[in-house]
Amino acid sequence: MRPPFFSLLLSLVSFSWAATVTYDLDIGWVTANPDGQADRPVIGINGQWPIPVIEVTLGDRVVINVVNSLGNQSTSLHFHGLFMNGTTHMDGPVQVSQCAIPPGSRFTYDFEVTQPGTYWYHSHNKGQYPDGLRAPFIVHDPDNPYKDQYDEEVVLSVSDWYHEQMPDLVSFFMSRQNPSGAEPVPQAALFNDTQDLSLPLQPGKTYFIRMVNIGAFAGQYVWFEGHNMTIVEVDGVYTHPSTAEMIYLSAAQRCSFLLTAKNETDTNYPFVASMDTTLFDAYPEDLNYNVSGWLVYDDKKSLPKPALVDSLDAVFDDMNLVPHDDQPILGEPDQTVTLNTIMGNLDDGANYAFFNNITYTHAKVPTLYTALTAGDQATDPAVYGTYTHSFVLEKDQIIDIVVNNIDPGRHPFHLHGHEFQALHRSKEEAGPFEDSNVTAASFPAIPMRRDTLVLYPDGNMVLRFKANNPGVWLFHCHIEWHVVSGLAATFVEAPLELQKTIELPQEHLDICASQGIPVTGNAAGNKLDLLNLDGQPSPPGPLPAGFTARGIVALVFSCLSGILGVAVLVWYGLAGGENDPGLKTWAADVDAAPETRVLPQDGERTGDHGVSSGADAGIRT
Ligand SMILES: *[C@@H]1O[C@H](CO)[C@@H](O)[C@H](O)[C@H]1NC(C)=O
Ligand SMILES: *[C@@H]1O[C@H](CO)[C@@H](O)[C@H](O)[C@H]1NC(C)=O
Ligand SMILES: *[C@@H]1O[C@H](CO)[C@@H](O)[C@H](O)[C@H]1NC(C)=O
Ligand SMILES: *[C@@H]1O[C@H](CO)[C@@H](O)[C@H](O)[C@H]1NC(C)=O
Ligand SMILES: *[C@@H]1O[C@H](CO)[C@@H](O)[C@H](O)[C@H]1NC(C)=O
Ligand SMILES: *[C@@H]1O[C@H](CO)[C@@H](O)[C@H](O)[C@H]1NC(C)=O
Ligand SMILES: *[C@@H]1O[C@H](CO)[C@@H](O)[C@H](O)[C@H]1NC(C)=O
Ligand SMILES: *[C@@H]1O[C@H](CO)[C@@H](O)[C@H](O)[C@H]1NC(C)=O
Ligand SMILES: [Cu+2]
Numbered sequence: 001m002r003p004p005f006f007s008l009l010l011s012l013v014s015f016s017w018a019a020t021v022t023y024d025l026d027i028g029w030v031t032a033n034p035d036g037q038a039d040r041p042v043i044g045i046n047g048q049w050p051i052p053v054i055e056v057t058l059g060d061r062v063v064i065n066v067v068n069s070l071g072n073q074s075t076s077l078h079f080h081g082l083f084m085n086g087t088t089h090m091d092g093p094v095q096v097s098q099c100a101i102p103p104g105s106r107f108t109y110d111f112e113v114t115q116p117g118t119y120w121y122h123s124h125n126k127g128q129y130p131d132g133l134r135a136p137f138i139v140h141d142p143d144n145p146y147k148d149q150y151d152e153e154v155v156l157s158v159s160d161w162y163h164e165q166m167p168d169l170v171s172f173f174m175s176r177q178n179p180s181g182a183e184p185v186p187q188a189a190l191f192n193d194t195q196d197l198s199l200p201l202q203p204g205k206t207y208f209i210r211m212v213n214i215g216a217f218a219g220q221y222v223w224f225e226g227h228n229m230t231i232v233e234v235d236g237v238y239t240h241p242s243t244a245e246m247i248y249l250s251a252a253q254r255c256s257f258l259l260t261a262k263n264e265t266d267t268n269y270p271f272v273a274s275m276d277t278t279l280f281d282a283y284p285e286d287l288n289y290n291v292s293g294w295l296v297y298d299d300k301k302s303l304p305k306p307a308l309v310d311s312l313d314a315v316f317d318d319m320n321l322v323p324h325d326d327q328p329i330l331g332e333p334d335q336t337v338t339l340n341t342i343m344g345n346l347d348d349g350a351n352y353a354f355f356n357n358i359t360y361t362h363a364k365v366p367t368l369y370t371a372l373t374a375g376d377q378a379t380d381p382a383v384y385g386t387y388t389h390s391f392v393l394e395k396d397q398i399i400d401i402v403v404n405n406i407d408p409g410r411h412p413f414h415l416h417g418h419e420f421q422a423l424h425r426s427k428e429e430a431g432p433f434e435d436s437n438v439t440a441a442s443f444p445a446i447p448m449r450r451d452t453l454v455l456y457p458d459g460n461m462v463l464r465f466k467a468n469n470p471g472v473w474l475f476h477c478h479i480e481w482h483v484v485s486g487l488a489a490t491f492v493e494a495p496l497e498l499q500k501t502i503e504l505p506q507e508h509l510d511i512c513a514s515q516g517i518p519v520t521g522n523a524a525g526n527k528l529d530l531l532n533l534d535g536q537p538s539p540p541g542p543l544p545a546g547f548t549a550r551g552i553v554a555l556v557f558s559c560l561s562g563i564l565g566v567a568v569l570v571w572y573g574l575a576g577g578e579n580d581p582g583l584k585t586w587a588a589d590v591d592a593a594p595e596t597r598v599l600p601q602d603g604e605r606t607g608d609h610g611v612s613s614g615a616d617a618g619i620r621t
Helices: 004-016 166-174 367-373 375-379 479-482 495-501 506-513 546-562 562-572 581-589
Strands: 021-034 040-045 053-059 061-068 079-080 106-112 117-122 134-140 153-160 186-190 197-200 206-213 220-223 231-232 237-244 246-249 254-261 267-274 291-294 335-345 351-355 390-393 398-405 411-415 420-425 447-448 451-456 460-466 473-478 488-493
Touching: 021 186, 040 061, 040 246, 061 186, 061 420, 106 506, 117 254, 134 153, 153 562, 166 291, 166 479, 186 267, 206 231, 206 246, 231 562, 237 411, 237 447, 246 254, 351 375, 367 375, 367 495, 375 495, 398 411, 411 460, 473 479
Parallel strands: 021 061, 053 134, 153 206, 197 291, 335 398, 390 488
Antiparallel strands: 021 040, 061 106, 079 117, 117 134, 153 186, 206 254, 220 246, 220 267, 231 237, 231 254, 267 291, 335 351, 398 460, 411 451, 411 473, 420 447, 420 460, 473 488
């Protein structure tokens, strides 16, 4: 047996061998047609699309030199799931940890990779990534606990695909013409940025398949005919092996599994990803929401059509996974943050997403830069402004996030800078966690960990993590439409520590200066009085008085009665927000509608939309 000091020595040696891996990424427009239906401009890298899969080894230092050659859009890169421990300024979200990289500028991401597994990288600016700027990011692990159980690794992305570009889709989505907030429905699904993909298999071999959903919106049901999956990793966390016939991968989730090839080569097998159509408000007749590929044992044999599957009930529940390291449940929380997910309209007639009563609007100063320049006041959440929805965490605190879904849609929630323990996820329609009879006693002793978890319609969930990574980290829904409509909050973790450890490279400050973005002071750019937030960027005001109460009723009623309510809202949008007696009459009829829960407008009014009184008027029926 090897004495322990020797293995320590070995690990020190291997650490010092860690390589620096450099990527030069020139981001620019190219044309692509991955579903064979339409050529369109996409955002490529170095003149190519799909953009490259980044592959590094655990412990590597990664240097990514970005040049923005788009000409007409700014950009940024986020490395989804990587902790960025000590380098929160390399995390990527625009106006959170950096300014956007304007056209013609350069920016270098420089960080160490301290976690093994399957990740991805994507733009974190203005709903941009679905235009093509997203791909897997793989961290190879010489000590992968399953390395003796497979022969080959395979990367396999899945995604939805749109024919229109995001800026156009977003401007319609966030408009008074779309008051119900119906998300654009994708035109196709893709495997590895194509369709009819072949995955050649050698008989008897076992494959470590790393699946990543790099899509914008749709969760995907995935299955391989005639083959089971043995799940061994989710979101960079190794798990004990679990057998699944079908998995569900939301936007941003990853799942790695072992798949063993048959010994016989007489048949090829289809595999399928089927978009979760319960997310869609419309089902265009010509939409094929499935994509298929084939496990090819013999390329001279036919590629059979996938069999129809009439139930998705066989889908594996990721809450049943157990991390391979058996990390026990963290101790009692020092802080519990409760976030109610709510959709509602503001006075521009568009539909916004809210955590409690706040729809995220980024600050004038990137939130990290406020943390770095606010001195002792950096521990006061107020300096980050109302609409970044910031929570300040002390170093090493245990934090619970309780998320209640006051919305009938699924939302895949993602936390930057951490993996969380998933302590509880209710079934659909369970109501808020506080109203349930679930107690801490029923939390698992060894909870599943990941960085993105799906919250079910009108359900709730409880997540726990330790604030052991000083930084500024977003918590948000990973449906890109909901990022755009404001479903995000900010955790400012150990800001005083950040002031001692983070030194911003000059180019970070330079790209702000070139765009006139202030880099010191509070969310409003105020340096003298950090509690004076006059001029902070803010969302539109609440629905106008007079419309408000009834509008909210209409909104709630619209959930119940569908078309009629939506029609009224559309009418409101087209009418330019003016009050109308006809609406009142109609609304009076529904005053007896069930209780209104869809109420983001509580509390103080801000912004310049002139609705200054009757803060509660909007919420009583
Ligand atoms: C930016 O340029 C691309 C490629 O030429 C073009 O397709 C796209 O419409 C432009 N987008 C904007 C927002 O101007
Ligand atoms: C998917 O694309 C990646 C990157 O090009 C490639 O490494 C991988 O082998 C592809 N997967 C399949 C199943 O073809
Ligand atoms: C897959 O797993 C299910 C349930 O464990 C089992 O019934 C089935 O036979 C397995 N299929 C294959 C191809 O191994
Ligand atoms: C394939 O053959 C090997 C060796 O005979 C055997 O161990 C293995 O169980 C077989 N695999 C399957 C899926 O039947
Ligand atoms: C997609 O696949 C599902 C599951 O097999 C099937 O029920 C559905 O009919 C398919 N849809 C289309 C448009 O092919
Ligand atoms: C919670 O309450 C419901 C309804 O009262 C009951 O059916 C369920 O068994 C309870 N669950 C627990 C964990 O006590
Ligand atoms: C970040 O690094 C510190 C210091 O090495 C360590 O204590 C902490 O656990 C790390 N956090 C994460 C999330 O890895
Ligand atoms: C949200 O609600 C809280 C608590 O009622 C209140 O203090 C705050 O001013 C409200 N914020 C907004 C933006 O309405
Ligand atoms: Cu969402």
